[in-house]
Amino acid sequence: MRIVGQVLGWVLILAAVAVIGADVLAALDSGQFMPRPAGQLWFQLDVGSLNLLQAVVQRYLHPSIWDPGIVSVLLLPAFVVLAVPGVLLALLCRPRADRRKPLFY
Incomplete structure (x- = not known):
């Protein structure tokens, strides 16, 4: 289940990057930044x-x-609506360090 949350988080982050990229390209064309x-x-x-x-x-x-x-x-802005849950999912579903391993070998 954790892997699904992590993948969904990264998909949302990539979608946010694509949306802000399209917004930046539109800003270069029009001369003013208006996030969608x-x-x-x-x-x-x-x-x-x-x-x-x-x-x-x-x-x-x-x-x-x-x-x-x-x-x-x-x-x-669409990139915020996509990025915030994406970052939260990616962080909350990341693999945890095994606490049984010693810190020093």
């Missing part, structure tokens, strides 16, 4: 799943969970 919000990235990738999530949260859970809860996360 997570909601915009999700909308560009798959609008149907974003709409489905909104409908499920508002109908079956509670409308206030969607706005301001999830909406505030979707307004954050």
